[in-house]
Every structure is written in C-alpha cells, then in structure tokens.
Amino acid sequence: MTLLEIDAVTKRFGGLTAVSRVSLGVGAGEIVGLIGPNGAGKTTVFHLLSGFHRPTEGAIRFKGVSVVGAMPHEICRRGLARTFQIVQPFVNLTALENVMIGAFNRTDDVAAARTRALDVLDFVGLHARRDALARELTLPDRKRLEMARGLATRPDLLLLDEVMSGLNPTEIEAIIGLIRRIHAQGVSLLIIEHVMRAIMALSQRIVVLHHGEKIAEGRPAEVARDAGVVAAYLGADA
Amino acid sequence: MSQLELAGVDVFYGDLPALQSVDLVVEAGETLSVVGANGAGKTTMLRTISGLLRPRGGEVRFEGERIDRLPCHRVVERGVVHVPEGRKIFPSLAVRENLELGSYTRAARAKRAESLGRVFALFPRLRERQAQAAGTLSGGEQQMLAIGRALMSRPRLLMLDEPSLGLAPLLVKEIFSTIAAINRDGITVLLVEQNTRQALALSRRGYVLENGRVALVGTGADLLGNEHVKRAYLGM
Numbered sequence: 001m002t003l004l005e006i007d008a009v010t011k012r013f014g015g016l017t018a019v020s021r022v023s024l025g026v027g028a029g030e031i032v033g034l035i036g037p038n039g040a041g042k043t044t045v046f047h048l049l050s051g052f053h054r055p056t057e058g059a060i061r062f063k064g065v066s067v068v069g070a071m072p073h074e075i076c077r078r079g080l081a082r083t084f085q086i087v088q089p090f091v092n093l094t095a096l097e098n099v100m101i102g103a104f105n106r107t108d109d110v111a112a113a114r115t116r117a118l119d120v121l122d123f124v125g126l127h128a129r130r131d132a133l134a135r136e137l138t139l140p141d142r143k144r145l146e147m148a149r150g151l152a153t154r155p156d157l158l159l160l161d162e163v164m165s166g167l168n169p170t171e172i173e174a175i176i177g178l179i180r181r182i183h184a185q186g187v188s189l190l191i192i193e194h195v196m197r198a199i200m201a202l203s204q205r206i207v208v209l210h211h212g213e214k215i216a217e218g219r220p221a222e223v224a225r226d227a228g229v230v231a232a233y234l235g236a237d238a
Numbered sequence: 239m240s241q242l243e244l245a246g247v248d249v250f251y252g253d254l255p256a257l258q259s260v261d262l263v264v265e266a267g268e269t270l271s272v273v274g275a276n277g278a279g280k281t282t283m284l285r286t287i288s289g290l291l292r293p294r295g296g297e298v299r300f301e302g303e304r305i306d307r308l309p310c311h312r313v314v315e316r317g318v319v320h321v322p323e324g325r326k327i328f329p330s331l332a333v334r335e336n337l338e339l340g341s342y343t344r345a346a347r348a349k350r351a352e353s354l355g356r357v358f359a360l361f362p363r364l365r366e367r368q369a370q371a372a373g374t375l376s377g378g379e380q381q382m383l384a385i386g387r388a389l390m391s392r393p394r395l396l397m398l399d400e401p402s403l404g405l406a407p408l409l410v411k412e413i414f415s416t417i418a419a420i421n422r423d424g425i426t427v428l429l430v431e432q433n434t435r436q437a438l439a440l441s442r443r444g445y446v447l448e449n450g451r452v453a454l455v456g457t458g459a460d461l462l463g464n465e466h467v468k469r470a471y472l473g474m
Contacts, residue, residue, distance in 0.1 A: 035406075036406070037376075037378075037406045037408065037409070038376045038377035038378050038404070038405060038406050038409065039376035039377065085404070138276050138277035139276040139277070140275075140276050162404065165403060165404050166276070166400065166403055166404075166432055167276065167432060168273070168274075168275060168276070168432045168434055168471050168473075169434060169435070169471060169472045169473030169474075170275075170469070170470055170471055170472070170473045171275065171276065171432075172473060173473040194404070194405065194406050194407065194410075196407055232408070233406055233407060233408055234407050234408060235407060235408035235411045235412075
C-alpha cells in the first residue's frame with residue numbers, strides 16, 4: 001500500500017517556485033531518501049507534507065486521505081510526524097517533558113504520556129538524560145531528542161530532516177543504527193540527508209530534487225551513477 | 239616562535255570546565271585541524287582565541303604577544319579572524335554590505351577595494367549577487383559570504399568553525415578546495431570540523447580534543463591512520 005502519495009505538487013512563494021510538479025510516494029514499511037543541493041526544495045516538501053505550507057497546486061494523500069488544508073496537529077494525529085533540521089526543543093523543559101508533549105498526541109492522561117515518553121527516551125538512548133534541560137544537551141543528544149519527540153506521537157510515517165548534520169562519522173553511525181531500529185518497529189521513513197554514506201545505506205529508494213524539480217529517482221546505486229545527479233549534487237569522483 | 243600559542247588554557251562555563259590545560263600551537267602558513275566529538279570544546283577554543291570568552295587560566299599568544307585579555311575587535315586588528323559556526327551573516331543587508339562590514343579596521347579599510355577584488359575572484363557568485371539581500375542566498379553561498387567577509391578583514395590567521403555544516407556533497411568539496419586556495423595565498427588556517435576525514439586530509443597537522451583536553455596531536459595523515467581516531471571519529 002502507498003502510505004504517502006504526493007501528486008504533481010507545486011509550491012510558489014510570490015514569483016519563486018520552490019517546488020515544481022513533484023510527485024513521489026512512500027510505501028508502507030519503506031525508507032525513502034530525499035536528496036538535492038541546498039535550496040532544492042527538500043525542506044519545503046516537508047513543510048507541505050506536515051501542513052506548515054499549503055500547496056499551490058497538486059494533491060497530497062496520506063493513507064488515501066488528502067492532507068491539503070489540514071492543520072499540522074491534525075496531520076500528526078493521523079500518523080505523520082516530522083523533525084526539524086534546526087532542532088526545535090523547548091529549551092527550558094526537561095528531555096522527559098519535551099517528549100511527553102509528543103506523547104500527548106495520543107493521550108490526555110499525564111501518567112500515560114509520561115510512561116510513553118520514558119519508553120521512547122529509553123529507545124533512543126536518552127533515558128539517563130531524562131531530567132536534563134533540553135538546552136543542556138549536546139548536539140547529538142538534541143538530535144536524538146528531536147527524533148524522540150516525533151516517535152512519541154506514534155507515527156506511521158516519520159519525516160527526518162538532516163538529523164545527522166553537525167555530527168561526526170562515529171556519531172552518524174549511532175544515528176544510522178537508531179533509524180534502523182525505528183524502521184524495525186514498523187515506522188516508514190522519508191529522510192532528508194546530505195550524509196551520502198548514511199542515505200545510501202538506509203534508503204530503499206532515493207528521490208533527487210534540484211531547483212524544485214525531481215531530476216532522478218531510483219535505487220541508491222542507480223541514483224549515484226546518474227549523470228545529472230553527479231553534476232548537480234555529488235560532484236565528480238563522489 | 240609559532241604564530242599562535244595556547245599554553246595551559248582553562249575555560250569554564252560557570253562551574254563547568256570546557257577546556258582544561260589546553261596547549262596548542264599553530265605555525266605560520268599551515269592548515270591545522272581540530273577534530274573531536276560534539277561538546278569536546280572545539281568551538282569554545284575558537285571563541286577563546288577570538289576574545290569572546292576569557293580563559294580562567296593560561297595564555298593565548300599571537301605572534302608572541304598575549305591576546306587573551308584583548309576585546310574581540312583588537313584581536314581582529316592583530317589579524318586573527320573567526321568565521322563562526324552557522325555563518326552569522328547579516329540577512330537583511332546586501333551581500334556587498336556584508337563584505338564591507340568585514341573591513342572595518344583601519345588597515346583593512348585602506349585596502350577595501352583590493353580585498354573586494356580578491357574575494358570576488360575567489361567567489362564569483364558573490365560578485366553576481368552583490369546587490370542581493372544576504373538572507374536570500376543559498377546555504378552554500380552564505381558560507382562563501384561568511385568566509386569572504388572574514389577575508390575582508392585581511393586575516394593572517396583564519397579560523398573556520400564547521401564551514402561544511404549543512405552543505406550538499408558538491409558544495410562541501412568546493413568549500414574545502416577554497417580553503418586550500420586561501421591557505422596557498424599565505425593565510426594560516428585553523429579549521430574545526432565534524433567532517434573529520436576531509437579536514438585531516440587537507441591539514442598538515444591535527445589535534446584531537448576530548449572532554450576539553452588535547453587527546454592526540456599529529457600530522458593529518460598519522461591521525462587518519464590512528465586506530466583510536468578511526469573508531470571514535472571516522473566511524474570505522
């Protein structure tokens with residue numbers, strides 16, 4: 001089943017076309033990578049999917065139902081959660097409180113939200129830091145917190161926006177392991193990432209955007225050989 | 239005498255030690271990398287050198303003279319210029335205005351036209367876009383602007399904090415080859431990077447910081463071959 005369908009979506013800001021007739025899908029259980037140069041429109045696609053922007057044209061369906069015009073919290077309740085490239089925690093709340101906010105997506109009960117949040121913190125490896133304020137966490141821990149907040153909402157599809165940026169290769173390996181464990185729990189993923197080693201290893205399929213248009217789509221090895229992708233994104237000898 | 243020397247530098251955030259007894263030397267004309275995990279103290283070190291933070295102990299000397307009590311603008315006048323993580327350009331100002339703000343010291347102002355010519359030669363995109371608001375540039379162009387603005391200050395030592403952050407692979411390559419070109423012009427480069435492999439490959443020497451202390455020093459090639467570095471920072 002196609003979990004997410006984006007059908008010929010265009011987003012214009014005044015005279016600027018940020019996303020131009022892009023179509024892509026994410027199947028249930030799939031990991032799809034979304035790559036492209038800076039300014040290609042990748043994050044705009046995430047904004048469109050999560051209800052921060054409304055498409056100028058085109059359709060977006062999640063589990064067969066249109067999400068166009070739905071509020072971000074409604075889309076989240078339907079099972080589509082996202083993270084932000086620049087992590088957006090509540091800096092003066094603890095890690096636990098931050099994740100509980102995500103858990104309230106599925107429950108009004110404080111004890112249940114706390115239980116869910118503690119489970120998720122344990123899952124992402126932040127249990128020992130649960131009482132630390134978000135602003136006291138190191139960058140790798142803040143990236144984990146960002147993912148924990150999304151997971152606490154119990155998504156069927158999780159959108160990850162550059163969760164590896166600013167991390168060193170060893171820290172990246174740890175995040176790759178975490179993403180595999182999230183996937184093993186039955187969560188589908190759409191991942192924006194510039195770390196090619198990670199995106200190639202994780203993705204079953206990769207979609208490449210350039211100047212707001214889809215210029216390539218395919219299995220990781222095919223995309224890495226594509227001349228247009230090499231010219232626009234990877235550079236020679238990539 | 240080395241161009242830059244840190245001797246026994248201790249820096250604290252409140253009660254929390256961020257750098258402990260750090261010794262580091264940078265030789266004139268070299269490219270030197272500082273690598274390490276997030277939170278190891280790399281950015282703190284650059285902020286201490288540029289005068290944004292005061293060490294509680296130890297000394298920072300540039301060309302033989304102490305600079306650790308100088309305000310930032312005096313450090314810039316000496317020729318030590320910092321390109322901060324996240325670029326910190328002025329988004330509502332034009333590209334050219336951002337560049338001109340880099341040349342506010344008396345010596346740099348006198349050479350503004352010549353500096354601008356050099357920056358535009360290095361980054362033709364900035365020439366094309368000089369009248370445009372800097373906030374409308376792409377991430378890679380903003381990084382070029384931040385480096386260009388620093389070059390306008392006529393640095394002898396250029397400190398770069400994660401210049402490849404958030405950039406696509408092709409742009410990462412461009413930024414690293416630009417750094418090499420800047421160094422070939424005789425400017426010493428002190429580079430802080432998470433992109434450990436490329437940073438060490440570019441550098442004559444490297445330092446590894448761990449928990450606020452210098453854990454390893456060596457040539458770039460030695461560190462790339464070091465088992466601990468491979469495991470801890472290269473993900474091998």
